Amino acid sequence: MTREISFADAVNEAISETMRKDDDVILLGEDVAGGADVDHLQNDEAWGGVMGVTKGLIQEFGKNRVLDTPIAEAGYVGAAVSAAATGMRPIAELMFNDFIGSCLDEVMNQGAKLRYMFGGHAKIPLVIRTMHGAGFRAAAQHSQSLYGLFTAIPGVKVIVPSNPRDAKGLLISAIEDDDMVVFFEDKTLYNVKADVPEGYYTIPIGQADIKRKGDDLTIVAIGKQVQIALMAAEKLEQKGIQAEVVDPRSLSPLDEDTILKSVQKTNHLIIVDEANPRCNAATDISALVADKGFDFLDAPIKMVTGPHSPVPFSPSLEDVYLPSPEKILAVVAEMIDDESIVAI
Amino acid sequence: MRASQVQQESLTSEKAKWMYQKMVEIRQFEDQVHETFSTGVIPGFVHLYAGEEAVAVGVCAHLDDKDFITSTHRGHGHCIAKGCDLKGMMAEIYGKSTGLCKGKGGSMHIADVSKGMLGANGIVGGGFPLATGAGLTAKLKKNGAVAVCFFGDGANNHGTFHEGINQAAIWNLPVIFVAENNGYGEATPFEYASSCKSIADRATSYSIPGETVDGKDTIAVYEAAQRAVERARNGEGPSLIECKTYRNYGHFEGDAQTYKTSEERDEHLTALDAIIRFREHLVANELSTEEELHGIDEQVQEAVRDAVEFAEKSPLPEADQLTTDVYVNYKSGEEE
Numbered sequence A: 001m002t003r004e005i006s007f008a009d010a011v012n013e014a015i016s017e018t019m020r021k022d023d024d025v026i027l028l029g030e031d032v033a034g035g036a037d038v039d040h041l042q043n044d045e046a047w048g049g050v051m052g053v054t055k056g057l058i059q060e061f062g063k064n065r066v067l068d069t070p071i072a073e074a075g076y077v078g079a080a081v082s083a084a085a086t087g088m089r090p091i092a093e094l095m096f097n098d099f100i101g102s103c104l105d106e107v108m109n110q111g112a113k114l115r116y117m118f119g120g121h122a123k124i125p126l127v128i129r130t131m132h133g134a135g136f137r138a139a140a141q142h143s144q145s146l147y148g149l150f151t152a153i154p155g156v157k158v159i160v161p162s163n164p165r166d167a168k169g170l171l172i173s174a175i176e177d178d179d180m181v182v183f184f185e186d187k188t189l190y191n192v193k194a195d196v197p198e199g200y201y202t203i204p205i206g207q208a209d210i211k212r213k214g215d216d217l218t219i220v221a222i223g224k225q226v227q228i229a230l231m232a233a234e235k236l237e238q239k240g241i242q243a244e245v246v247d248p249r250s251l252s253p254l255d256e257d258t259i260l261k262s263v264q265k266t267n268h269l270i271i272v273d274e275a276n277p278r279c280n281a282a283t284d285i286s287a288l289v290a291d292k293g294f295d296f297l298d299a300p301i302k303m304v305t306g307p308h309s310p311v312p313f314s315p316s317l318e319d320v321y322l323p324s325p326e327k328i329l330a331v332v333a334e335m336i337d338d339e340s341i342v343a344i
Numbered sequence B: 001m002r003a004s005q006v007q008q009e010s011l012t013s014e015k016a017k018w019m020y021q022k023m024v025e026i027r028q029f030e031d032q033v034h035e036t037f038s039t040g041v042i043p044g045f046v047h048l049y050a051g052e053e054a055v056a057v058g059v060c061a062h063l064d065d066k067d068f069i070t071s072t073h074r075g076h077g078h079c080i081a082k083g084c085d086l087k088g089m090m091a092e093i094y095g096k097s098t099g100l101c102k103g104k105g106g107s108m109h110i111a112d113v114s115k116g117m118l119g120a121n122g123i124v125g126g127g128f129p130l131a132t133g134a135g136l137t138a139k140l141k142k143n144g145a146v147a148v149c150f151f152g153d154g155a156n157n158h159g160t161f162h163e164g165i166n167q168a169a170i171w172n173l174p175v176i177f178v179a180e181n182n183g184y185g186e187a188t189p190f191e192y193a194s195s196c197k198s199i200a201d202r203a204t205s206y207s208i209p210g211e212t213v214d215g216k217d218t219i220a221v222y223e224a225a226q227r228a229v230e231r232a233r234n235g236e237g238p239s240l241i242e243c244k245t246y247r248n249y250g251h252f253e254g255d256a257q258t259y260k261t262s263e264e265r266d267e268h269l270t271a272l273d274a275i276i277r278f279r280e281h282l283v284a285n286e287l288s289t290e291e292e293l294h295g296i297d298e299q300v301q302e303a304v305r306d307a308v309e310f311a312e313k314s315p316l317p318e319a320d321q322l323t324t325d326v327y328v329n330y331k332s333g334e335e336e
């Protein structure tokens, strides 16, 4: 049975269902309960996270399993790494992925490396849930998409879901997974509603999903940009161009096969990612295809990404910062040398 | 008692009126942003400073343009107290090209380096090392400047608190760390998140002076800041002042503030209100008159109205501004 729920509720369900199943799963982060310790506050009035994503969990699971933390990311993310190594299955919420600056050591030098350095004698079943993405007018320190940073670090798995259904199934998989996973949630997707199955289900990590089939052109898009790519694909259809939209869903591990097979079929590749362009998901996927699928290509690989700049505050600039269906169409026009595409 | 005695010696009528004006500017500016935000005109999110005026103003009353301050996500009050232009601030909050940061920063990043205002800050705890660095500059350049770090009770648990203050202490830097303890970090009470009775107590571990004052008593803040700034200017190193205060609005606009009790809110908005108390103090001590203060209120109203009009009429930034200001200089390859 499916029903329409929001991305935020899908995330909430994934957490509550795994917490019901496994007592070792705990949730910690800044205001994830949201005033759990305020005496007069009825728990149902507690924040449940700045965006209300974890609302209700404190009532069901209590203070021992839903922990408000001090504003001390190094402290609680580091503790979550170690709690994971010593028998718990924590979900640590890093409110905005930009705050990784305050706890990168805990992720990069501790969580990501303990198992390897210990010769395999440790596992870190930790999920770091974190909000990313531009378009919220949240400016340079609250709008980045930093999954590329984590993808570059061996020992970290990286998931970037694009819709509510994937978010729930992938988050449950992440919580079940015995490795450290950083799970990205686009803040502008939280209110997006779609059909989501009821109950407990998983989606394998490392399996891309073809969100739209097509023979003429492959668009690999990351996170919310999958929605933008689908909009562009619909427009292209009016011109008789069938775009295939591939959603990698996880950047580490990356489902290379699905991407390569799609390009083998369509011979054209555009990668759409709102993150900055250098050393990032788009360049990584581009390098993959240049390396292993060069012969499939009939045209150079194209990337539609944010520019090499921080995310600006002003709406007039942020709108230009982000990829758009129009920008994708412009690239297609150039790729197949047909200016009329731009005007669709 | 003690407060008013010292004030008689140190606080001139002129200074007192300047302080009153700045406090009213902050209050009216924030009330205006609160109102405008609810209409949807202002992009993003804003954290309002109303209620905490005595802290920013009581401290900045001892600073001039060569002194630096670091701020927080709740930065409008610090900006105004440090002399930032209301029009430029409002335009920035609207995301307009005439804003202090050309619309690139917004509410959470308003800065005016020419005024020594090193920016509101989106990262909690971001200010400690920045203030320490500004203090290092002041010490090395021997220009007599000091740096002030405003921070919240929530930030006092961030690792940078320890790293920033410890460095300022070992290097004997002219830095004043000013805690704005408004009782909450978002929805989380100070008592829950902090393993200390007061933030000032933590100064002991760095062997620097630490004191707690009623942060809604403008005179008390003014005097504590005077002691700390004097110490800093005399080369005696950093101090920590904890100001107990309260934010009149929510953490951000839209926060239902369920974690507050209605009694505490009522008390803080009336009997404990810093502006009401400072106003009474000025009149009672003949530093100003009701008429004069009323005149300031009206003048500020006009200034805030002008700021709104300026912001509304200003253009949005042009698209070509997107990638400017990332670097001073960024070239690759060979020039023709």
Ligand SMILES: Cc1ncc(C[n+]2csc(CCOP(=O)(O)OP(=O)(O)O)c2C)c(N)n1
Pocket: A030, A071, A073, A095, A099, A102, B072, B073, B074, B122, B123, B124, B125, B151, B152, B153, B154, B155, B156, B180, B182, B184, B185, B186, B251
């Ligand atoms: C490093 C970091 N962690 C978390 C946040 C999210 N955040 C913004 S303001 C805030 C609460 C700050 O509380 P406090 O320091 O007491 O300042 P106040 O809001 O009360 O003025 C939090 C958790 C952030 N911006 N940066």
Ligand SMILES: [Mg+2]
Pocket: B152, B153, B154, B180, B181, B182, B183, B184, B185, B186
């Ligand atoms: Mg606070």
